[in-house]
Amino acid sequence: MDKVIIGSYEEFSAFDGKLIGISPWLTITQDQINQFADATLDHQWIHIDPEKAKSGPFGKTIAHGYLTLSVAPYLWQQIAEIRNLKMMINYGIEKLRFNQPVVVGSEVRLKAELESIADLRGVTKAQLKITLEIKDNPKPAYVASLVFLYHFES
Template sequence: MAKVIINNHAEFEEFIGKEIGVSDYLKINQDQINQFAEATLDPQWIHIDPERAAKESPFKSTIAHGYLTVSIAPYLWKQIAEFRNVKMMINYGIEKLRFNQPVLVDSEVRLVAKLESLANLRGVSKAQLHVTLEIKGNPKPAFTGLLVFLYHFE
């Protein structure tokens, strides 16, 4: 799917209530999981110990941290939409986030984004995106929620 180009608030408004697009798949590997564990001081064995996870985990492998999967959402969102004429973009918030399914090591995930709402706040576009992180080959998504971004168009 081709990346959507958005140049201003009026163009962004055209997507209210519509799916904007779907990212490419991204593979989550053990090295990424380990680095995230180190960066966030969260070294639980379910994430970083493949041998123990194979024996003791109900998933029989390590799993990605839920917040690791959320942290890649902006990267995947940039594959879906390109914003031009923007002075600044701010990650403003996350609402109604629900983790539905763990992401096993070496799984591939992709983001599906729909523009839930868009408000013009004195020249700043406040976008609420309903996002779903799909796991390749799994009918249940890793998470769903609303990502809120502020776009300062020129």
């Protein structure tokens, strides 16, 4: 699927209330999980001990919920290329619920819909409903609303 190209408030607003796109699949590896554990100082065995995790509730290690959230900006960039920008700010996350653990080796992808858009005196405030889907699992890892501020060039 080709990336959506967005270069202005007007182009972005054309997606209001609509699906913008779905990213390619991304495999979550044990190496990613271990690096995230090191970066966040969260070394709980359910994440980093594959041997112990075999007898745990999921049969394998699972990704940190915040690791799966942290890949959202990368996956969003696989869906949309935002051009003509002075600056972009991650403004917030709303309504985040982790619904399903992501076991190591799972493939995930992001579905992004534009929930709302506003022009705040020349700054575009875009609220995206994102769903992190897990391949071959009917239940998503999470659903959330990401809020971005885009400062487009005039």
